[in-house]
Amino acid sequence: xxxxVVLVLLxxxxxxxxxxxxPGHGSELLLTFGFLIIAAxxxxxxxATFRLPRIIGYLVSGVLFxxxxxGVAPAAxxxxxxxxxxxxxxxxxxxxxxxxxxxxxxxxxxxxxxxTLAELIVDFVLLAGFLALVGSRLPFMRGDTRTVIxxxxxxxxxxxxxxxxxxxxxxxxxxxxxxxxxxxxxxxLLSDVVVVLLFSAVLxxxxxxxxxxxxxxxGLGGTIWEILGAVVVGSVIGIAVLGYLHVVSRExxxxxxxxxxxxxxxxxxxxxxxxxxxxxxxxxxxxxSPPGRAEAFRDAMERSAAPxxxxxxxLAGADIVLADLGHLWIFVLPIVAxxxxxxxxxxxxxxxxxxxxxxxxxVWMGLVSQSGVAIGLVAVLAQAYPEHGDALRTVFLAVxxxxxxxGAIMFRSALGRAGEIVEPHTGVKVGEPG
Amino acid sequence: MGTxxxxxxxxxxxxxxxxxxxxxxxxxxxxxxxxxxxxLLLGVVLGxxxxxxxSSETLDSFAPFTSLAIGWIGAQIGARLILPTLIRTPARFYxxxxxxxxLTVTAISGLMTVALMWxxxxxxEVALMPAxxxxxxxxxxxxxSVRVAGESMPDRxxxxxxxxxxxVTSNVVAIAVVSFILAWNHVMPDGARRAPTTTxxxxxxxxxxxxxGTLFHLFLGxxxxxxxxxxxxxxxxxxxxxxxxxxxxxxxxATLWFGAVLSNTTLRPARIIAALDRVQRPLYFLLLIFGGxxxxxxxxxWVLPVALFLVAHIGVRVGAGRLSARLDGALGSLGPQWGWxxxxxxxxxxxxxxxxxxxxxxxxxxxxxxxxxxxMLLTEAQSARLIQTLLxxxxxxxxxxxxxxx
Numbered sequence: 001x002x003x004x005v006v007l008v009l010l011x012x013x014x015x016x017x018x019x020x021x022x023p024g025h026g027s028e029l030l031l032t033f034g035f036l037i038i039a040a041x042x043x044x045x046x047x048a049t050f051r052l053p054r055i056i057g058y059l060v061s062g063v064l065f066x067x068x069x070x071g072v073a074p075a076a077x078x079x080x081x082x083x084x085x086x087x088x089x090x091x092x093x094x095x096x097x098x099x100x101x102x103x104x105x106x107x108x109x110x111x112x113x114x115x116t117l118a119e120l121i122v123d124f125v126l127l128a129g130f131l132a133l134v135g136s137r138l139p140f141m142r143g144d145t146r147t148v149i150x151x152x153x154x155x156x157x158x159x160x161x162x163x164x165x166x167x168x169x170x171x172x173x174x175x176x177x178x179x180x181x182x183x184x185x186x187x188x189l190l191s192d193v194v195v196v197l198l199f200s201a202v203l204x205x206x207x208x209x210x211x212x213x214x215x216x217x218x219g220l221g222g223t224i225w226e227i228l229g230a231v232v233v234g235s236v237i238g239i240a241v242l243g244y245l246h247v248v249s250r251e252x253x254x255x256x257x258x259x260x261x262x263x264x265x266x267x268x269x270x271x272x273x274x275x276x277x278x279x280x281x282x283x284x285x286x287x288x289s290p291p292g293r294a295e296a297f298r299d300a301m302e303r304s305a306a307p308x309x310x311x312x313x314x315l316a317g318a319d320i321v322l323a324d325l326g327h328l329w330i331f332v333l334p335i336v337a338x339x340x341x342x343x344x345x346x347x348x349x350x351x352x353x354x355x356x357x358x359x360x361x362x363v364w365m366g367l368v369s370q371s372g373v374a375i376g377l378v379a380v381l382a383q384a385y386p387e388h389g390d391a392l393r394t395v396f397l398a399v400x401x402x403x404x405x406x407g408a409i410m411f412r413s414a415l416g417r418a419g420e421i422v423e424p425h426t427g428v429k430v431g432e433p434g
Numbered sequence: 435m436g437t438x439x440x441x442x443x444x445x446x447x448x449x450x451x452x453x454x455x456x457x458x459x460x461x462x463x464x465x466x467x468x469x470x471x472x473x474l475l476l477g478v479v480l481g482x483x484x485x486x487x488x489s490s491e492t493l494d495s496f497a498p499f500t501s502l503a504i505g506w507i508g509a510q511i512g513a514r515l516i517l518p519t520l521i522r523t524p525a526r527f528y529x530x531x532x533x534x535x536x537l538t539v540t541a542i543s544g545l546m547t548v549a550l551m552w553x554x555x556x557x558x559e560v561a562l563m564p565a566x567x568x569x570x571x572x573x574x575x576x577x578x579s580v581r582v583a584g585e586s587m588p589d590r591x592x593x594x595x596x597x598x599x600x601x602v603t604s605n606v607v608a609i610a611v612v613s614f615i616l617a618w619n620h621v622m623p624d625g626a627r628r629a630p631t632t633t634x635x636x637x638x639x640x641x642x643x644x645x646x647g648t649l650f651h652l653f654l655g656x657x658x659x660x661x662x663x664x665x666x667x668x669x670x671x672x673x674x675x676x677x678x679x680x681x682x683x684x685x686x687x688a689t690l691w692f693g694a695v696l697s698n699t700t701l702r703p704a705r706i707i708a709a710l711d712r713v714q715r716p717l718y719f720l721l722l723i724f725g726g727x728x729x730x731x732x733x734x735x736w737v738l739p740v741a742l743f744l745v746a747h748i749g750v751r752v753g754a755g756r757l758s759a760r761l762d763g764a765l766g767s768l769g770p771q772w773g774w775x776x777x778x779x780x781x782x783x784x785x786x787x788x789x790x791x792x793x794x795x796x797x798x799x800x801x802x803x804x805x806x807x808x809x810m811l812l813t814e815a816q817s818a819r820l821i822q823t824l825l826x827x828x829x830x831x832x833x834x835x836x837x838x839x840x
Contacts, residue, residue, distance in 0.1 A: 002652065002653075002655060010649065013677075017681060020623045020626060022621070022623055022680070026497040029676070030672055030676030030679060031677050033672055034670070034673025035673055035676075037672060038666065038670060041665055041669060251716070253712065254715070257716075306664065307664075307669060
């Protein structure tokens with residue numbers, strides 16, 4: 001009840017303030033940023049009272065207060081807040097890397113890789129097959145058979161991606177530790193690399209099959225540099241962080257933000273994958289730091305990231321156009337359904353091949369959410385095939401919206417079923433009825 | 435902001451920050467030198483009007499952070515206004531502090547009005563606004579210096595107590611004056627049916643802070659876990675600073691009220707203060723760097739008024755201290771020189787100057803900013819040592835002064 005009162009008061013306060021405003025010096029940006037933190041956080045707590053993941057609350061508040069519904073956060077300001085989302089992605093990647101411990105990677109790495117490959121391949125085949133089958137009925141796939149197959153394969157290559165952001169946010173929220181949590185994180189992170197490689201390969205084949213006037217995009221050589229270069233650049237950043245922690249180890253809060261920002265900018269300048277760069281930096285820092293220092297740094301980074309995460313998901317919600325979902329559901333729902341089936345079957349196959357313990361079975365439920373790298377790839381696709389670009393992007397964003405909302409709920413449910421959620425006050429693992 | 439520009443800025447500012455943090459941390463412990471002025475100087479050097487390493491566009495893109503830093507300073511001052519603590523302080527300390535602060539504002543504002551009229555051939559109604567802003571700047575006193583000096587003293591005498599009360603009082607008076615300037619010169623917003631009066635703007639300004647603080651209190655409830663506290667406080671403070679900046683009233687006044695409501699509605703104000711202090715340092719240095727970067731030397735005619743301000747500031751502060759102590763009969767316990775302890779200027783000086791500069795339409799913004807920068811550069815680093823010297827002098831036994839005076 002209190003959360004609702006806060007939300008209503010906030011909204012009323014904004015309605016009083018907005019007519020008195022004289023924009024300038026980024027004040028509107030600051031106002032909207034502060035509003036989104038409080039509003040989204042309140043909505044997150046409201047969601048938690050219904051046993052839903054908090055990020056559902058963040059996303060819904062973004063939809064509600066964003067430019068397409070109440071308009072408290074105008075489109076221009078939401079656009080100006082893009083650096084916050086970029087910073088959030090950098091922080092998420094670093095923290096995700098810091099979650100990976102070398103002994104664990106050695107122990108579970110093979111199983112994770114097998115599950116990742118099986119799940120992605122099965123999902124890709126099912127989705128590409130489905131899209132080829134329904135083909136020309138979809139608004140973004142008009143054309144001859146060759147075009148339908150090529151665009152379908154490209155769309156499938158992007159749609160199979162997962163969301164490190166949602167995964168990490170939920171792991172932070174639930175403090176979950178255990179086979180499901182750790183395997184899901186590993187698969188999600190590995191899949192990001194595989195998806196980038198797969199997409200580049202499919203794009204190269206598609207361009208050979210159906211020439212286009214669009215922007216060429218990154219070739220296979222460029223993609224390999226994007227990935228290998230990211231490992232190199234990330235390692236260098238990680239070593240620099242290690243040096244700082246070893247010699248200075250002060251002002252960690254500020255240093256955490258600087259590292260994320262620097263990593264993001266350096267990755268962009270070096271044309272390497274941002275996510276993988278920060279992921280590697282986080283991994284190096286976590287696994288080679290002096291005892292105690294890595295924990296202190298991770299704590300500082302989590303603290304600096306907390307408000308940024310809230311706004312990141314609220315901004316993701318603000319991008320969801322409900323009207324599009326309304327008239328595209330007939331295309332979107334079958335795609336979402338086929339994807340979920342693909343993930344379910346592929347993960348089961350991967351678990352069986354890798355002979356992983358049966359307890360990691362629910363991992364598939366953690367792989368449904370989607371965001372991050374996929375949105376970047378769809379922009380590349382739209383540039384490569386501008387004649388299909390707008391329709392393709394609209395359908396894809398609607399698919400992402402459904403997958404993110406559904407995926408967050410499913411992952412929390414999986415962690416609950418596996419009994420891996422940690423009660424914040426007692427530190428005891430709790431299970432929930434499935 | 436271009437990627438390379440942003441990178442360059444972060445690298446330079448980051449390296450300078452960490453370098454000077456380490457160096458001045460050691461110097462502070464060794465010689466009681468308060469860190470701060472070097473960041474201001476760094477900002478001046480990096481700025482678009484000196485070296486041009488930081489462009490005007492970059493400066494504009496970082497403006498929200500500067501506004502947030504201004505707001506954060508206001509909240510920190512407000513959070514220390516805890517009613518039970520204020521009530522326990524004897525009234526005579528407040529009498530001396532208030533009289534001293536008002537004397538300083540009045541004297542500096544009056545003097546600078548005349549000086550600006552004469553040096554820049556301005557009518558009095560134009561010269562009054564920058565003069566009042568300089569009065570507000572002159573009355574700011576560095577809490578950090580008093581704290582650093584106090585920590586090194588074995589005994590807490592009346593001078594230290596008076597300096598602690600006076601710094602808080604002076605800073606509140608300074609915020610009140612700059613808030614009044616902004617409310618007085620407010621333009622009519624496009625969405626309003628009629629132009630609110632100065633009083634109404636001050637009420638709105640106060641209301642933003644009080645409502646923000648109440649909302650925060652309601653939001654937080656009884657659960658004061660550190661993560662929740664940090665996220666909600668950051669959000670509420672960003673919201674209040676942004677709202678005040680958006681309607682072009684003083685973020686300092688709004689967040690001062692916000693901080694005061696926060697501290698006085700919780701059972702554990704120390705946790706609020708600690709949470710505010712944790713992020714204060716990076717924002718404070720950002721404020722100093724961007725304060726310096728906003729400065730440009732190309733305006734003619736500022737040298738004489740600023741030089742006069744610097745001399746007058748010290749003279750008036752010491753004189754006002756002496757006069758206020760004499761009026762209250764406290765000259766015996768405080769001594770005639772106690773006003774020297776208020777000469778040091780903290781980051782609030784720059785926050786006030788930037789609040790004035792960001793209004794865009796007020797006269798002589800660069801003169802006001804120059805006065806603030808010069809004053810801080812001149813006084814900040816040595817102020818803690820000055821206070822230490824003053825306190826040691828007062829601790830020496832003198833004939834005719836009894837312990838009860840303390």
